[in-house]
Amino acid sequence: MNQEQLNDRNVSENGYFQVDIADYPTTNWGRFKRVIDRTFKLELFVGLWVVMREMIRFDTHTIKYPEEKMPIGPRYRAVHKMQRLWESDTERCIGCGLCEKICISNCIKMDTKIDENSRKEVSEYTINLGRCIYCGYCAEVCPELAIVHGGEYENASDQREHFVDFESMLTPIDVMKEGKQLEFEGFGAITPHEDERVKKTPLAY
Amino acid sequence: METAYLIETVIKIVVILLVFSALAGIGTYFERKILAFMQRRLGPTYVGPYGLLQVAADGVKLFTKEDIIPTNVVGRIFKIAPVITAATAFMAAAAIPFLPSFSIGGYEVHPIVADINIGILYILGIMGVGLYGPLLGGMASANKFSLLSAARGAAVFISYEVVTGLSILAPIMIVGSLSLVDFNNYQAVNGWLVFSQPVAFILFWIAAFAETGRTPFHLVANDHEIIDGFGTEYSGMRWGLFFIGEYANMFFISFVIPLIFLGGFGDGSVLGAFALLGKMAFFFFFFLWTRAAWPDVRPDQLMMLCWKILMPIAVINVVITGFVMM
Numbered sequence: 001m002n003q004e005q006l007n008d009r010n011v012s013e014n015g016y017f018q019v020d021i022a023d024y025p026t027t028n029w030g031r032f033k034r035v036i037d038r039t040f041k042l043e044l045f046v047g048l049w050v051v052m053r054e055m056i057r058f059d060t061h062t063i064k065y066p067e068e069k070m071p072i073g074p075r076y077r078a079v080h081k082m083q084r085l086w087e088s089d090t091e092r093c094i095g096c097g098l099c100e101k102i103c104i105s106n107c108i109k110m111d112t113k114i115d116e117n118s119r120k121e122v123s124e125y126t127i128n129l130g131r132c133i134y135c136g137y138c139a140e141v142c143p144e145l146a147i148v149h150g151g152e153y154e155n156a157s158d159q160r161e162h163f164v165d166f167e168s169m170l171t172p173i174d175v176m177k178e179g180k181q182l183e184f185e186g187f188g189a190i191t192p193h194e195d196e197r198v199k200k201t202p203l204a205y
Numbered sequence: 206m207e208t209a210y211l212i213e214t215v216i217k218i219v220v221i222l223l224v225f226s227a228l229a230g231i232g233t234y235f236e237r238k239i240l241a242f243m244q245r246r247l248g249p250t251y252v253g254p255y256g257l258l259q260v261a262a263d264g265v266k267l268f269t270k271e272d273i274i275p276t277n278v279v280g281r282i283f284k285i286a287p288v289i290t291a292a293t294a295f296m297a298a299a300a301i302p303f304l305p306s307f308s309i310g311g312y313e314v315h316p317i318v319a320d321i322n323i324g325i326l327y328i329l330g331i332m333g334v335g336l337y338g339p340l341l342g343g344m345a346s347a348n349k350f351s352l353l354s355a356a357r358g359a360a361v362f363i364s365y366e367v368v369t370g371l372s373i374l375a376p377i378m379i380v381g382s383l384s385l386v387d388f389n390n391y392q393a394v395n396g397w398l399v400f401s402q403p404v405a406f407i408l409f410w411i412a413a414f415a416e417t418g419r420t421p422f423h424l425v426a427n428d429h430e431i432i433d434g435f436g437t438e439y440s441g442m443r444w445g446l447f448f449i450g451e452y453a454n455m456f457f458i459s460f461v462i463p464l465i466f467l468g469g470f471g472d473g474s475v476l477g478a479f480a481l482l483g484k485m486a487f488f489f490f491f492f493l494w495t496r497a498a499w500p501d502v503r504p505d506q507l508m509m510l511c512w513k514i515l516m517p518i519a520v521i522n523v524v525i526t527g528f529v530m531m
Binding site: 009043044048050051052054055058059060062177 | 239242243244245246249250410494495497498499
């Protein structure tokens with residue numbers, strides 16, 4: 001199954017159709033006709049044939065989960081990721097602290113400092129995944145598209161408090177050098193045709 | 206009674222017990238696989254190649270689980286009920302000829318434990334006693350749902366005993382014997398009974414589903430209340446015994462139907478023996494097939510089907526057979 005199929009919610013074009021089901025008979029003659037119908041249409045054998053056909057076709061729809069995984073939608077909100085800048089490969093996070101402020105379950109904790117170039121730098125950054133409710137506010141509020149949600153949903157832990165830190169969320173530098181950082185299409189991200197849809201502010205007309 | 210006969214009988218009993226206990230386990234594997242394929246799933250795949258060792262894993266689980274006897278149950282009856290189901294299922298096998306007789310080193314072996322002259326009556330009677338397993342288990346469980354399931358199971362069973370008995374009466378009149386070996390030999394000479402008694406065949410087949418409690422008549426499990434039924438309070442191997450009984454019953458009834466109606470093992474050649482096994486396999490497969498395809502009927506529909514439709518048809522069949530034979 002590819003991404004397009006997954007995102008296509010337009011059921012009317014997917015081969016779905018309304019099944020024609022007759023009403024229950026109310027008169028005795030109607031009931032009698034239904035009995036005759038069911039007896040001589042051999043509906044039971046239709047059922048037998050249907051399951052046998054499926055067995056012969058052997059077209060299972062089972063996904064062997066740990067080995068195979070369904071593709072996950074771009075708007076899915078799983079464990080967070082920290083993006084890097086395409087221009088300079090440095091992290092996008094400017095340490096503004098908006099994500100920490102907006103976090104409604106108080107699971108983001110960050111510390112910043114002024115580095116030797118007198119730029120603001122993140123010194124500590126952890127997310128307590130045990131508390132995180134994956135609401136996506138942090139990704140939405142981030143002015144730099146630095147913190148985003150990834151597709152990694154296997155975050156079961158034997159501890160109630162389960163932290164991820166900045167380094168483990170950050171796009172690895174070798175992935176970045178190969179140009180393989182995935183841009184987040186989901187919650188709070190810029191939608192694909194944003195340039196065409198941009199309008200001047202009302203004050204300008 | 207000579208010693209050789211005693212030894213032979215004991216060996217036959219042991220072989221049947223071992224083979225059909227194992228088959229009951231493998232039967233669950235087939236059921237899960239076939240149901241899975243029919244419902245576009247995979248079934249057991251992880252334990253062993255193609256999930257074949259799932260049976261062993263289930264066995265280990267059942268044997269090592271805690272055997273819980275809940276408070277308020279009637280202890281002794283609660284404990285003996287699963288044994289009744291399993292034991293009666295295997296006792297019924299005593300009068301079934303599983304294969305044609307063959308000779309090992311000049312010694313003639315009849316693969317039937319006891320060729321008694323009331324064979325069919327014995328089998329149906331013992332299978333009828335098997336009702337006491339679910340019934341007593343459900344009544345002793347101190348659980349309303351178990352009790353409901355037991356009552357419903359008893360109602361189904363008693364109704365369909367009538368159909369079984371009446372439908373089998375016409376073939377018995379034709380053959381003039383109650384021994385399954387005689388049935389087989391009669392059909393080897395005169396052709397299969399299903400051609401002269403198609404109605405009895407269909408009726409007996411339908412009743413077999415009720416006898417074994419399989420899906421169209423699977424009322425012992427309270428599917429509507431999402432509760433397992435008479436086995437709700439059971440755990441571990443006691444619960445497993447119910448299952449062994451059910452699957453052994455399925456296998457035995459799958460032997461009995463071809464033996465009575467479809468020629469059994471024919472003239473007793475090797476081909477005939479394989480033919481019987483093939484017919485048995487088909488009827489066993491059909492039990493699983495219907496489970497995948499058909500819904501359960503309501504208890505009242507089931508009673509109506511039995512008393513108002515099947516039983517009159519069976520009686521008419523017996524009467525017509527009688528007139529034709531005169």
